[in-house]
Amino acid sequence: MQDIEKFISGFGRFQQQYFNNSESPYGTLRTGQRPGTLLIGCCDSRVDPVLLTGSDPGDIFVVRNIANLVPPCTPTASAGVSSAIEFAVCELEVERVIVLGHAGCGGIRALMAPRPAQRETDFVGQWMRIAEPVAQRVRRDLAHRGSAEQHHACELASILLSLDNLLTYPWLKRRVDEGKLKLHGWYFDLQSGALMAYSPRRQQFLPLVCPLTAREAMTA
Secondary structure (H helix, E strand, O other), rough: OOOOHHHHHHHHHHHHHHHOOOOOOHHHHHHOOOOEEEEEEEEEOOHHHHHHHHOOOOOOEEEEEEEHOOOOOOOOOOOOHHHHHHHHHHHHOOOOEEEEOOOOHHHHHHHHOOOOOOOOOOOHHHHHHHHHHHHHHHHHHHOOOOHHHHHHHHHHHHHHHHHHHHOOOOOOOHHHHOOOOOEEEEEEEOOOEEEEEEEOOOOOEEEEOOOOOHHHHHHH
C-alpha cells in the first residue's frame, strides 16, 4: 500500500514550486481560470493528462472517466460528464476539445469481454454501454482477428464515437460550426510511447509524437 506521506511531501514540493515562485502561474490564477483546452481522458492511473502534456496549472480543463467516453446529449446523459463539458465550452469558452484514449484500457477490456456481475452494482458495465455500438461493429468486422487486435480497434473507435457524441450537444456544435472550437482525437500507445492523432482527411490515426528509437530510449 502506498504511503500517504508520499502524497503529503509531494504537495510540499508543489507548494514550493508554485507558491514560492514569482513566475508561478498561480500569480494570475488566484482570481479565476481561463484554460484554452478541455481534455477528456481516462481514469487510468498511468495516463495523467497534465503529466503527459507537461501542462502547468490553468492550462487544461480535465474531465476523466472510465474509457474517456462522452455520452450523447440526451435527457438521461451522465450529468457529471455532460455538465463539465457544458461548463468548459459555454462558460470557459475553450478553443479546443481533446479526447485522449490509450492502449490497454480496462474499460474497453470490460466492454469487449464482459464478465458476470460479481457485486451488488455494475456501474462500469452500465457506463460502458455508451460504446456498445462500437464493440458490436468491431466484433462483426474483425471477427477473424484475435482479441488483442479487436481490443485495439475498439479503443480507437471509441475515441471517434466520443467525438461524434460531442457534436450532439447543440451549444458545442454551434461553436464548431462557427469555427470557434476544434475537436481532436488522440491515442497514447503505452507500449511504444507514441502519441497518435486522428486525421479526418486520411480517416486514420497518424503519429503526432513518434516512439523513441532503441538508441534514444537508452540515452533518454
